[in-house]
Amino acid sequence: MTVNAQGPTNTPLDTHFNVETPEGIQFNAAAAGPIPRMLAYTIDSLWRGLVYCIVFITTDFLGKAGEGFFLITLFLLEWFYPVVFEVFRNGQTPGKKAFKIKVVNEDLTPVTWGNSFIRNLLRAVDILPFFYVFGLTSMTLSKHFQRLGDMAAGTVVIYNTAAPMRAPKENALEPCAPPKALTPNERRAITEFTLRSSDISESRQEELATLLKPVTDKEGEEGAKLLKSIGAWLLGHK
């Protein structure tokens, strides 16, 4: 068996993408697809609906003038609700916050006024002809799930998940040097296997270890044990 030593030759089918900043730093982010965004939109719509109801009831007491206030609220919420939250609340409307996604510029800097304004004005087209059909079509066809407004504004919606670092576990196994020279990708595969072994069932571990028989000369339970020992050695356990 060979793990490709050259690294992956073709870009994987993945929502992750890299951005290199002018400072020479490479960030990695995962674009959020239509489902979390639709759910976030639903939550935002509920909040807006609630505000409409409250404003409608309170302005009703103000008679004619109340109608005016209600329409002004309607206008502001319809066009500027997302803009205000995106610019002042770290790219997140309440709905986006609930689903841990946020709007950023394509270079992963915080979204700016102008870009937020453009993407939310163009919502008027994405929503056409009904149920955001244009927006959804555009999302499925574009690289980073961008609707028309996102493309014009140069923004993306990304996941904002805080992945905790896996605490390096004290390994019970005796570290053991690999029986032969390993390629970087092989080394990496083995360390990943070691770190994540607690999430993988015993039998699956054995199955995976059997695949690496050409490297370890062992299979099944023994192979898995040896792989974890090699992993411990690679991680630098003593």
Place this chain on the structure above:
Amino acid sequence: MKQQEFETKYQDTWHTFEAMIDHYHTNNITPGKEFPTLYRQICGHLSLVRERHYASSIEIYLNRLITQGHHILYEHSGKIRWHDILKAIALFPAALQRNGFYVLWATLLFVVPGLFTAFFTYADTSFIYSIIEPNTVQDIEFMYDPKNNKLGRENRGSDTDIAMFGIYIYNNIGIAFRTFAGGILFGLGAAFFLVFNGLYLGAVASRLTMAGFSSTFYPFVIGHGAFELTAIVFSGAAGLKIGHALINPRQYTRLTALKLAARDAVHIMYGATLMLFVAAFLEAFWSSSSTLPIAVKLSVGVLFWALVIWFCFYSRLGYRNEL
């Protein structure tokens, strides 16, 4: 260096940095001077992690730390300052003058259909019914008939002014925004709204003039029209600009051309939005007055037009260096 050694060595730096980020998000305390230094160090660590093929969990962790740090370093002030609004106003005429080509086309798409329907309504009064429903025509005529005295805000409470203000904001600014947005459909949406509004307004103006309601109609529309009609044309021009970028992207890819066009067009939209708020205010609180003499309303209206045209096409405000 093995991964574990690496982690033990730099863990404290990462934890300090992480604590600063948490502190910023929970208590809104801006991190101190050492923040950028730590940030640069951790960027270096991430590069090493990638170079040495350490496990992905540590890479993900560091990537998240510096992504969050990057956001804090590049965050905006979070306030709207007067300076920003004045800057938007100053850059507006410059953006219009840069895009004179689109403003001209938008004006033609709006005015030519208007003249067309005005002429046909003049030649045959019933022509208007092929554009507007008879009931609506009746309503409009009723509103502007001097006998009915419907327009005067003095005859209604100030609460009606506010109600009208709300209607103008909701409808008119909404139309202008949709006109701009429609531009992304290769300019067709913007052109549609411009032509449609032109046809409609031309027919109405012609019909009311022929019915002899000029004395109520023109003094009413001239004041806020200076801001409203022009702002709708400008929104259309901004929309045509993004549409044209898609049709003829020149040396760029379509996507890049679209982004560049939108970045410029947004300066027009800031200005147009402000003009539309002014227009809604005037329409509700000034145009509707019936006690002001017609001469005053007409001359102020002419003044507004002159002011708008001068500001939009002749002022050199945005070109000054200090901006």
